Amino acid sequence: MAFRTTAILRQGLKLRPPFELALRSSCLQLVLARWGLETAALMGLRGEQTANDDDRKVRAVEAITTAMYESGLDDHATSAEKSMLDKPYRTWEYSDYAYGDHWEALGVLQWLLGRQHAIPTYYSSFDRARLFQNSGIMPADP
Numbered sequence: 001m002a003f004r005t006t007a008i009l010r011q012g013l014k015l016r017p018p019f020e021l022a023l024r025s026s027c028l029q030l031v032l033a034r035w036g037l038e039t040a041a042l043m044g045l046r047g048e049q050t051a052n053d054d055d056r057k058v059r060a061v062e063a064i065t066t067a068m069y070e071s072g073l074d075d076h077a078t079s080a081e082k083s084m085l086d087k088p089y090r091t092w093e094y095s096d097y098a099y100g101d102h103w104e105a106l107g108v109l110q111w112l113l114g115r116q117h118a119i120p121t122y123y124s125s126f127d128r129a130r131l132f133q134n135s136g137i138m139p140a141d142p
Contacts, residue, residue, distance in 0.1 A: 018113060021109050021112055021113055022113060023073065023076040024076060025109040026076075027078075028105060028106045028109065029131070030064050030068050030085070031084060031085065032099070032100070032102060032106060034061060034064050035096075035099050037057055038089075038096070038097065039097065039100065042097070057089065058089050061089045064085065067137075068082075068085055084099065103125065103128060103131070104125065106126070106131050107120075107125075107131055110131060110135065115134040116130075
């Protein structure tokens with residue numbers, strides 16, 4: 001039975017070339033950057049914020065969205081990713097915040113591309129700051 005399951009899985013999996021992995025990794029990184037801003041805004045609703053902070057974050061959201069569309073990465077983004085990026089700042093729904101579960105996927109893609117040296121043990125996670133640093137993607141600094 002295990003052999004038959006393995007054979008079925010092999011038929012369903014399609015190996016992708018490195019450039020496709022890099023494109024998906026780039027899409028994931030941009031959406032996770034937006035996720036970080038949205039999550040910080042959600043958590044910061046209770047704290048003090050200045051108008052300058054809010055303007056800077058709005059410009060950061062615009063820079064992320066611009067980076068996705070002007071670079072042509074939108075052709076490789078999922079419809080859910082495009083939908084999340086197209087929403088105005090601070091209008092995400094609960095289901096959008098669940099996208100934060102994709103950090104490990106970004107780490108595995110970077111590992112496959114040779115940008116991460118190892119996959120962390122099952123009880124730990126990839127270092128998020130290092131995931132961003134390893135890609136070299138920097139949307140315009142607002």
